[in-house]
Amino acid sequence: MFSVIGNGVTGLCVASALTERGLPVELLADSSTPASHWAGGMLAPGCEGESAPSDVVSAGAGAADWWAARVPGVVRRGTLVVVPPRDSAELDRFARMTRGHDAADPGILEPELAGRFARGLYFPEEAHLDPRAAMTALRDRLTAKGVPIRRGEPRGRVIDCRGMAARDMLPDLRGVRGEMLIVEAPELELTRTVRLLHPRFPCYVVPRGQGRYMIGATMVETDDPGPITARAIMELLSAAYALHPGFAEARLVEAGAGLRPAFPDNIPAIREERGRIHVNGMYRHGFLMAPALAEALADRLQMEMRDAS
Amino acid sequence: MFYGFTPKSRLMLGTAQYPSPRVLSDAIAASEAEIITVSLRREGAGGAGFRDLIKASGCRLLPNTAGCHSAREAVTTAQMARELFGTSWIKLEVIGHADTLQPDPFALVEAARILCSDGFEVFPYTTEDLILGEKLIEAGCRVLMPWGAPIGSGQGLRHEDALHTMRAHFPDIPLVIDAGIGAPSQAAKAMEMGFDAVLLNTAVARAGDPVTMARAFAGAVQAGRLAHEAGLMGRRDMAMASTPIFGMAALS
Numbered sequence: 094m095f096s097v098i099g100n101g102v103t104g105l106c107v108a109s110a111l112t113e114r115g116l117p118v119e120l121l122a123d124s125s126t127p128a129s130h131w132a133g134g135m136l137a138p139g140c141e142g143e144s145a146p147s148d149v150v151s152a153g154a155g156a157a158d159w160w161a162a163r164v165p166g167v168v169r170r171g172t173l174v175v176v177p178p179r180d181s182a183e184l185d186r187f188a189r190m191t192r193g194h195d196a197a198d199p200g201i202l203e204p205e206l207a208g209r210f211a212r213g214l215y216f217p218e219e220a221h222l223d224p225r226a227a228m229t230a231l232r233d234r235l236t237a238k239g240v241p242i243r244r245g246e247p248r249g250r251v252i253d254c255r256g257m258a259a260r261d262m263l264p265d266l267r268g269v270r271g272e273m274l275i276v277e278a279p280e281l282e283l284t285r286t287v288r289l290l291h292p293r294f295p296c297y298v299v300p301r302g303q304g305r306y307m308i309g310a311t312m313v314e315t316d317d318p319g320p321i322t323a324r325a326i327m328e329l330l331s332a333a334y335a336l337h338p339g340f341a342e343a344r345l346v347e348a349g350a351g352l353r354p355a356f357p358d359n360i361p362a363i364r365e366e367r368g369r370i371h372v373n374g375m376y377r378h379g380f381l382m383a384p385a386l387a388e389a390l391a392d393r394l395q396m397e398m399r400d401a402s
Numbered sequence: 403m404f405y406g407f408t409p410k411s412r413l414m415l416g417t418a419q420y421p422s423p424r425v426l427s428d429a430i431a432a433s434e435a436e437i438i439t440v441s442l443r444r445e446g447a448g449g450a451g452f453r454d455l456i457k458a459s460g461c462r463l464l465p466n467t468a469g470c471h472s473a474r475e476a477v478t479t480a481q482m483a484r485e486l487f488g489t490s491w492i493k494l495e496v497i498g499h500a501d502t503l504q505p506d507p508f509a510l511v512e513a514a515r516i517l518c519s520d521g522f523e524v525f526p527y528t529t530e531d532l533i534l535g536e537k538l539i540e541a542g543c544r545v546l547m548p549w550g551a552p553i554g555s556g557q558g559l560r561h562e563d564a565l566h567t568m569r570a571h572f573p574d575i576p577l578v579i580d581a582g583i584g585a586p587s588q589a590a591k592a593m594e595m596g597f598d599a600v601l602l603n604t605a606v607a608r609a610g611d612p613v614t615m616a617r618a619f620a621g622a623v624q625a626g627r628l629a630h631e632a633g634l635m636g637r638r639d640m641a642m643a644s645t646p647i648f649g650m651a652a653l654s
Binding site for chain 1: 423427447451452
């Protein structure tokens, strides 16, 4: 029996991958809010390559397929990256640092942006999903497969996917604060993730359907989990406003802050320490990287079980 | 050079915007910098995880008040920095304009006065204005950090003549070019002009390969300093032949 601990995206992906291989699994989840609750839900390995190493980009390439095979609501319309005219050097830099993009006219891809941005980059392979809906669907799927989801003490070999809560056992894990907004702007119609580059206040807007948009996200080197700051709201909203003035009329539905668990190299990892397997350090890459790590771990455990029998 | 501390390296690095703390530590090592700046206005007391990682670099930490828009905010942030880092060094930034991040000279002098009399060793981020420099020294600053260009702009030394004048006006005060440096050639130029050190962040942090760029800047700063010490030749309006013209055949 494997006891997967954690109620975020990592625990759900690991439990799914294990149970799909016929390995006996239980999922231990409490009622705390996981960092993935606040995630953007972008499956954008190409764009992440701007700051993430190539390992993350290549491991994340399969994420959209993985999710689409298991949950509804994976939208494969790519990512559009735009830049205000005076910061156009940022777009050149972004293009240099990433792969998998074409030059694009933003107004053709997203008519709402016509005339606002002269240049853009299009990452056609990328996708997005609604993190909360996807996690609920994955959880229901586990229940349907007979995986017990409960609270309490683990009965089997522990796979610890607790994110920040595992810091008691992973001293080099740190929190990187992220703040986000959800707005309702039914008059705006953006159909894909749009990233606005800016030297100081970059932002992305992810459509959540029914006129709702997620606007994210700040990156602050602190483990303060407190409520969103006024500064973050101002920065995110002014960036969204720069993207489209229509956001000024949006209703602010939600404002949240969470802590991304991160290792010093900001790369998600599987570690084994004192008999406990850790899958942690998802940083910005939970929905992108959890499937790849879960599959890698499931491969390994399946092999171990086979060798042992 | 800097309040009794003389580093071997004349390059100082900022610690923001790196892809990861691991890349940051590798870049610090490659830059050979001995002084690094750290912000805490936004991070607050909760940034211990990141701070512990940069403390491990072994560098002398210069906390900064980046993100402060008033003297009061800067003073509070400096006091917090002293507690968190156990140092009386503070890089004093009081931003006057959110877009250009230009220093507010009036609030800067006010904050410098308060901090110097409270025992801080202040490194003020200032413009090339001479009177402002004098007021800061009068307030108790023993280092000045004039900007090369607006923070993060990569424009290099935007007012080169004014910086020449500043260097000549403050021959005995350590002067550090802070902000605006985008390329190693610009850093070398500042060092050739006789500035004591260069502080930069974005040019390294946002390079495609920050570690290699850190090494490039280390070389440039060293080259510029050596050139200054060796004595640069002056510019001339005309080419000067190295062999005498007298006695050569006249061809025209």
